[in-house]
Amino acid sequence: MKTSKKKFGIVIFPGSNCDHDCFHAVESVMGQQTVPLWHKDSDLQGADCIILPGGFSYGDYLRTGAIARFSPIMKSVEKFAKAGGPVIGICNGFQILLEAGLLPGAMLRNTCLQFRCQYVNIRVENTDTPFTNCCQPGQVLRIPIAHGEGNYFVEESQYQKINRANQVIFRYCDEFGIPTPESNPNGSLGNIAGISNKAGNVVGLMPHPERASETILSSADGKIIFESIVSYLTK
Amino acid sequence: MEEIKITPQLVKEHGLTEEEYQRILKFLGREPSYTELGLFSVMWSEHCSYKSSRVHLKNLPIRGKRVVQGPGENAGVIDIGDNYAIAFKIESHNHPSQVEPYQGAATGVGGIIRDVFTMGARPIASLNSLRFGDLETDLTKQLLGGIVSGIAGYGNCMGIPTVGGEVCFDPSYAGNCLVNAMCVGLVKSDSIVKAIAKGEGNPIIYVGSTTGRDGIHGASLLASAEFTEESKDKRPNVQVGDPFLEKLLLEACLELIEKDLIVGMQDMGAAGLISSSSEMATRGKSGIRMNLDKVPRREPGMIPYEIMLSESQERMLVCGKKGKEEDIKKIFEKWDLKAEVIGEVTNTGRLEILDQGKIVADVPVHALTEEAPVYNRPYSEPKYIAKISENKLKVTEPKSYNKALLNVLNSPNIGSKKWVYRQYDHQVRTNSTILPEKGDAAVLRIKENGKYIALTTDGNGRYCYLNPRQGAKLAVAEAARNLACVGADALAITNCLNFGNPEKPEIMWQFKEAIEGMSDACKHFDTPVTGGNVSFYNETNGKAIFPTPVIGMLGHSDPKDFKNSDVPFCTEGFKDEGDIIILLGETKEDMGGSEYLYVHKKDWKAAPPSLDLDKELNLHNLLRESIRKGLLKSAHDCSDGGLAVALAESCLTGNQGADIQLPANKLSLAVHLFSETQSRAVVTVKYDEVEALGALAKKHNTPCTVLGKVQSHDLSISLKERGTAGRQGNVISLTLEDMQKAFNTAINL
Numbered sequence: 001m002k003t004s005k006k007k008f009g010i011v012i013f014p015g016s017n018c019d020h021d022c023f024h025a026v027e028s029v030m031g032q033q034t035v036p037l038w039h040k041d042s043d044l045q046g047a048d049c050i051i052l053p054g055g056f057s058y059g060d061y062l063r064t065g066a067i068a069r070f071s072p073i074m075k076s077v078e079k080f081a082k083a084g085g086p087v088i089g090i091c092n093g094f095q096i097l098l099e100a101g102l103l104p105g106a107m108l109r110n111t112c113l114q115f116r117c118q119y120v121n122i123r124v125e126n127t128d129t130p131f132t133n134c135c136q137p138g139q140v141l142r143i144p145i146a147h148g149e150g151n152y153f154v155e156e157s158q159y160q161k162i163n164r165a166n167q168v169i170f171r172y173c174d175e176f177g178i179p180t181p182e183s184n185p186n187g188s189l190g191n192i193a194g195i196s197n198k199a200g201n202v203v204g205l206m207p208h209p210e211r212a213s214e215t216i217l218s219s220a221d222g223k224i225i226f227e228s229i230v231s232y233l234t235k
Numbered sequence: 236m237e238e239i240k241i242t243p244q245l246v247k248e249h250g251l252t253e254e255e256y257q258r259i260l261k262f263l264g265r266e267p268s269y270t271e272l273g274l275f276s277v278m279w280s281e282h283c284s285y286k287s288s289r290v291h292l293k294n295l296p297i298r299g300k301r302v303v304q305g306p307g308e309n310a311g312v313i314d315i316g317d318n319y320a321i322a323f324k325i326e327s328h329n330h331p332s333q334v335e336p337y338q339g340a341a342t343g344v345g346g347i348i349r350d351v352f353t354m355g356a357r358p359i360a361s362l363n364s365l366r367f368g369d370l371e372t373d374l375t376k377q378l379l380g381g382i383v384s385g386i387a388g389y390g391n392c393m394g395i396p397t398v399g400g401e402v403c404f405d406p407s408y409a410g411n412c413l414v415n416a417m418c419v420g421l422v423k424s425d426s427i428v429k430a431i432a433k434g435e436g437n438p439i440i441y442v443g444s445t446t447g448r449d450g451i452h453g454a455s456l457l458a459s460a461e462f463t464e465e466s467k468d469k470r471p472n473v474q475v476g477d478p479f480l481e482k483l484l485l486e487a488c489l490e491l492i493e494k495d496l497i498v499g500m501q502d503m504g505a506a507g508l509i510s511s512s513s514e515m516a517t518r519g520k521s522g523i524r525m526n527l528d529k530v531p532r533r534e535p536g537m538i539p540y541e542i543m544l545s546e547s548q549e550r551m552l553v554c555g556k557k558g559k560e561e562d563i564k565k566i567f568e569k570w571d572l573k574a575e576v577i578g579e580v581t582n583t584g585r586l587e588i589l590d591q592g593k594i595v596a597d598v599p600v601h602a603l604t605e606e607a608p609v610y611n612r613p614y615s616e617p618k619y620i621a622k623i624s625e626n627k628l629k630v631t632e633p634k635s636y637n638k639a640l641l642n643v644l645n646s647p648n649i650g651s652k653k654w655v656y657r658q659y660d661h662q663v664r665t666n667s668t669i670l671p672e673k674g675d676a677a678v679l680r681i682k683e684n685g686k687y688i689a690l691t692t693d694g695n696g697r698y699c700y701l702n703p704r705q706g707a708k709l710a711v712a713e714a715a716r717n718l719a720c721v722g723a724d725a726l727a728i729t730n731c732l733n734f735g736n737p738e739k740p741e742i743m744w745q746f747k748e749a750i751e752g753m754s755d756a757c758k759h760f761d762t763p764v765t766g767g768n769v770s771f772y773n774e775t776n777g778k779a780i781f782p783t784p785v786i787g788m789l790g791h792s793d794p795k796d797f798k799n800s801d802v803p804f805c806t807e808g809f810k811d812e813g814d815i816i817i818l819l820g821e822t823k824e825d826m827g828g829s830e831y832l833y834v835h836k837k838d839w840k841a842a843p844p845s846l847d848l849d850k851e852l853n854l855h856n857l858l859r860e861s862i863r864k865g866l867l868k869s870a871h872d873c874s875d876g877g878l879a880v881a882l883a884e885s886c887l888t889g890n891q892g893a894d895i896q897l898p899a900n901k902l903s904l905a906v907h908l909f910s911e912t913q914s915r916a917v918v919t920v921k922y923d924e925v926e927a928l929g930a931l932a933k934k935h936n937t938p939c940t941v942l943g944k945v946q947s948h949d950l951s952i953s954l955k956e957r958g959t960a961g962r963q964g965n966v967i968s969l970t971l972e973d974m975q976k977a978f979n980t981a982i983n984l
Contacts (some may be wrong), residue, residue: 014571017394017480021665024682054663056392115387117660146391146660210748211662216680216801219672 005033007232009047010186011077011093013039013068018054018090018210025210026051030226039071048233049086049130050077052093054146054208056085064107065095066147086130086229087202091147094194094204103197103204104162105154111187119219120185122170122193122207123177129169129200130232134224140177141170141221143207145185150206152188152195159189170205171196239269249276250460255443255608262602269346270588270596273540274603277452277506281771284607287737288769291750292838299763301726306427306710309350309430309501311765312422313727315791317684320424322356325417325692325731325787327770330462332414336381340414341389341476342548347418348393349502352485353551355428355492356420358677359664362732363388363400363416364692364785365436368409370647375404376984378412379655383475386416387658392478393485397659397679398667400692402982404647404963408694410775411462415731415768417692417787421681428492431499432512432554432580433519439512440560442567443484443550445533448510450474450546461736462775480549481570483797487570488551494566494629503550509543509603511552512578513586517604518555524587525578527595537597539588554580603644614743619840623701626841628826632905636952636966639831640879641977643909646834649876650981672805673888675720675872676790687803689723695875696781698843703745704752705843711756712913713874714788719855720870720916721804722797722862725760730786731769735779737771745782759848760855762788798865805862807871808889814868814945815925816885816893820854820915821938822878822905830876831909844874844913850937851914857935858916864929869919877909878950879967881917882942883959883974886950892971895943895952904954904966919945950974 008026012019019036026032035045044050058070068074081087081102089097097103110116121142124135135141152163154162161167171195174183179191186206194205209222239245246256251273259267259275267275281287285976303320306313310324328343346362351358363386368375379402390397395418411967432439450473491497499519501511508530516523521803527542537545553574555563560576564603581587586603588596599606633639643649656671668687669678669893676691693714715725730753735742757764767787773780810818826832827841861867869889872883897907920928925941932939952967 014483015392017392017482021663024665028682046616055394056479059392059477059482061479114384115391115658115660115663117391118657144662146662148391155411208662211665214665216668217662217665218668 006048006230007033007035007046008049008051009035009037009044009146010051010053011037011039011073013057013071015057015059016053016055018208021210022051022053025213025226029213029223030230032230037073039073042072042076044076044080049229050080052089052096054091054093057092057096065099066168068096069100078102081202084199084201086232087203088131090208091206094206095149097204102202103195104158105152107149108151108153109149110151116185117144117146118185119144120207121173121175123173123179123181125168125171126166129196129203131203131225131228132169134228134231138177140173140175141224142219143209143212143222145207147206150186150188152192154189162195165198167196167198168192169196169203192199241266241269241272250280250488251276255279262606263598268596270539270543271598273544274596274598277509277544279605279607283506283510285769286608287610287612287771288746289609291747294750295754295764297763299727299761302763302765303424304427304765306764306766309353311727311729312354312427313765313789315422315686315688318424319681319684319926320422320427321419321688321789322351322422322839323417323419323729323787323789324350324766324769325415325729325785327731327733327830328416329411329413329733329770329773332382333412333462335473335856336378337385338475339473340382340385342474343414343416344386344389345476345481345548346504347416347479348395348481349420349504350419352488353428353430353500353502354420354422355426356422357489358395358417358418358420359666360677360690361395361397361417362690362692362787363397364413364694365400365402366408366413366696366783367404369406370404370982372409377790380984381423382414383655383658389478391439391660393482394663396661396663396667397948398661398679399671399690401694402652402655403696405696405781406966407781411773411780413733413783415785417729419690421683426492429499429518430501430515431518432515432523433521434498434580435582436575437498437557437580438555438560439523439525439580440553440555440563440574441530441577442553442574443572444477444480444547445531446535446542446545447533447547448541451544452734458684461772474546476548483570483572484549484551487572488566490566491563494562496563496754498554498556500551500553503552505546507545507547508552513600513603515552515554516586516600522581522583522585522600523578524581525589527588527590529575529577530729531573531575533945539590543588571843574909592941593725604916612737613740614747615740616744617741623840628838630826630840630905632903636908637969640883640969642834642972643830643876643880643975644883645977645981646830647981649830649880651979653979654982654984669721669804669806673808675717676723678721678804682705685794687792687794689718689721689792691717692716692785692787694783696783699749699783700781701828701840701843703748703782705846707749707752708756708846709844709913710784710786711753712846713758713872714786715760715762715855716872718788718790719858720872722859723792724859725762726791727765728757728762728786728788729765730784732767732769733773733780733783734771735774735787742779749782749784756848759852797863805870806865807869807885807894809891809919809945810868810889811871812891812945812947813922814919815922816895816942816944817918817920817928818878818915818940818942819857819918819932819937822902822910822915823912824902825912829911844911846913853935853937854914854916857932857937861928863929866920866924867918868921870918873915873917874911874913877911879908883950883975885917886971887974887978890971892946892949894946896955897952898940899956904962
């Protein structure tokens, strides 16, 4: 059976700057279709999956993601998510999903109080999501981060809840897959690098899979996340 | 408001000499108004007019078959084939950064980014070159911290990767740090935009941020004067950056160009509205009439003088096509930005400025720009130069070579810059194929045409202090060598010339000498100068910095020239155990200005390394050919810190050790290990390709010496036989952990 191309809607907020990288990863690397979604619009143009890319939406002058969530497009994204459509927020996109209440918790500044751009290892904690279904349980992915506010935080009771519900999708770990304090680049609670909503169709993560989807870029480990989405949509 | 009276005191406060004032009177045929005095003051400042440097700069080579745009525009442009070109430029923001580190550095980055997208290019990479005083001092720590976070804050938000650069420390920069920022952009060759205003009646449009009182006289009083105790009071002359607004401006301007709605465009950087308008009119041989009532402002009560001289950031001046005003406004509305028609192009050759219905300035455009004073300032060799050329250094042997190597690795000039570059987003745009400290130059793929570009910034203040002509040559040679080590062809340079007060003959001599040395080297490597920036008056309380010309070099690789076209570049780290380590080039006694002597607080003030340009170019050709033929598994420039440092760095980057057997020669052991002889590289090949490399080396007339092989974990250096060094056997034995500890803690605030 011939599978048709899947359509990825990539939202562009003022200040998004990883939008081009997502277009490239989805179109040139994955061979799928993309459509730019302008923040002032509300039509998702029939996208099968929504990507909120990284960047500094509205300069992140107030709080990361705090203003972007009020964009007209976000109302449609919320509707899409509530109906079970897959939504992935990367870096600033993750921060926007938190501010929009589509994911639980909040972001604090990195404990080092500096921006960090470096490769990290993350362990896949849950392979039963649209974004990780091609991964092996416990698989370690080498993917870069680039952020100043990636220190994920939730209250203790909420943390227990998301743990129990398998909502922690990625944790920072060492090269052997152990989540050590040294492998945590920003001080996030429980070494959390990415989480999902209860239903599992909305995921946010701080590392940038689109920056590690080709061997020429030092790692192609991130490609598996896009492959998982395509595989989920093709089912 | 009452017009302010022009007095000799006021003229002086504007940094204008009596002669210059007379020249203004001649051009105007009358006394200038206060506003006009301000216009001349900034346009004739050293920073804007290049009045002391012009006569020397014209000696630099500027032509080449790939040069699309040489000096004179906002950025140089070099053809890279397939209807694509690279726009690039470097610029200083030294004084603002010393006064206000975060904003000074941030706006330096913002300014150079605007220079690049003004040309219609999308910025794809940033680099920088930073120099500070002794890292042990609190002031340096504060400056380094503020400047690095300023660069990061601006560049990261813009989504432009900061892919490379250099950070150096020497007490000569203690009171006057250097912040040189470079930006590189990609443009379609047929859509390059010029900073030009022409076509009578075409609208002059102001776009971007509002105009405030910040940065007035930044170019004249801050950038074009020496530093004194009072200089910290110049903080209000420093601008404040808004990278988010600039990101919107970038996207809007690129959309504007794509839709073909404009004639020309220039950013309002140094000297703001006056420099952009007068320079655009000069290039178009036209005039401009502007109505200041239309200029969007951020505070009330601003007088014409302030509006014209404001250096508020994130603003552009556009010469639109008549009738396209509404289309232009619509694009800016989309990005929530202001666009106001503030004037029009005329054929009068004059700059006419109106405020509340009154003419407040009416000046011939060329008087502000082309007719600015040009000085052939007197120069004379400083006294210290003679002493240096006579000085014969006595290099003593260290008690422990292990300790000596660790000391050099732990020097912040040599050690890892990870503390710095991990704060920069160096991967956004997914083109960074050689990451920081993995190779001798940054290498970016160009997705649009499948080619690769290589970038580096290099300078060496110590060498230039010892011999400015030689030092400048060495800076160009090192940049070209760095590109050769990644396998790229060197195409062109942009330069940032940081010097002291040009009114002092000794400084002018350093400048003149450096330009001549740079010119020789650029001609030899066929790397024309496409533009750059001169920064004079880098002095504090009468003491000048080391003369520091910084070279930003652009290189190019076409994958089809590489045997392995999937990996069209080479990195510096040792790869596999058993690979053979080879030194290309020859080690001589070149200890003047060396890091070894500097770190150990010995006398280093003797002649800097010698340089034979022919030999240097032979090495580059050898490196390129052997990399492209797939022979080299690693290549690393061997210069700063010497052979021992080059070996240690390749070990550290590759997470491997090395077993080295040094051949006997006439050099003492310390010299053999730490001499900074140029035209050398440390490379590795697979064990069965030593002969193939030897044959190529012979072809390129370059000495080729087997030093040893890659092993796991330890760097061990032994003397093969008893030479004049008088010893034999193991002299250095260090584990990777030993070296990592020294290398990685060199900069750690």
